Amino acid sequence: MAFTTDSPPDADLLRQSIRDSGLKVTAPRVAVLEVLRQNPHSSAEQISAKVQDALSGSSTQAVYGILAAFTGAGLVRRFDPPGSAALFECRVGDNHHHLLCMQCGAVKDVDCVIGQAPCLTPSDSGGFTVLAAEVTFNGLCQQCRVETVAVPIT
Amino acid sequence: MAFTTDSPPDADLLRQSIRDSGLKVTAPRVAVLEVLRQNPHSSAEQISAKVQDALSGSSTQAVYGILAAFTGAGLVRRFDPPGSAALFECRVGDNHHHLLCMQCGAVKDVDCVIGQAPCLTPSDSGGFTVLAAEVTFNGLCQQCRVETVAVPIT
């Protein structure tokens, strides 16, 4: 019967964390969070595809709504790579940063740069109230660097 | 007025910088660069509108192409605010960062945080070759903060 909300060991923890954020616990929400646990840095489309795998009859729009609710509640974090769809991850609250491969789009987490806060304080905030800093390191992942060096001519 | 490609004092400098980047000098290109000089942090649409003002009969697609060519040549820098259109500016090569108002979308430049490089070196680059760091400070501009405080209830 397709194991609608098939319970891996810690499904209850997921349900709990959803409830703790003041949101209602529903099958699609649990599924989204589960997918996100296993595939960090996924786009809404990717998540939607995986959710539909597990939970047939769930719409992409629902996933958009769920992700919006989760980010609002601080359960997931949204990361907008330039030039492609937004990515989501459930590692939150540790203000980590991202390494982004400019070639293949691969994303890797990095812990906050120099210990903690230095990157969070602009030298002159010119009237702005700074609430958070988003740091993205653009570069090449190991594989793409090899390929780029190997094929320098287009 | 209409001042099609009306030459302000330094129009030649713009033409020169375009040529120096190995690109052909055309009216729309000069116009884009000029608009960008006067309005940093403009979106492609905004630039296109202003360019069409000055240079009637120029398409939005041309502006997209021009901006792609310019960013590729390092003449302009592209900044992708989460959730809205990409912005462009011609301040390049000084690795400055951005303050972004989460409410109204206003953007302000900030010079590199602690002097120069610290924010540019992730603690563990895990196989990545880091080429550049993009730092965005999310917050509220002065005006939006006042309004938000004044109207806390929806």
Added chain:
DNA sequence: TCGGTTGTTTTGACTAAATCAAAACAACCG
């Protein structure tokens, strides 16, 4: 355990941002 309230999900249409391809065109070199 059952119903009512409230919040969630679905459905389907719609918008904004950007990309692509091919033909018309203009800049630059000699």
Added chain:
DNA sequence: CGGTTGTTTTGATTTAGTCAAAACAACCGA
């Protein structure tokens, strides 16, 4: 001044995401 090469236009297409209203399900309290 003419040819080559790169640029721009035109128009269609894609991708990412939003909106609104109706159908539905979770949760609280009786």
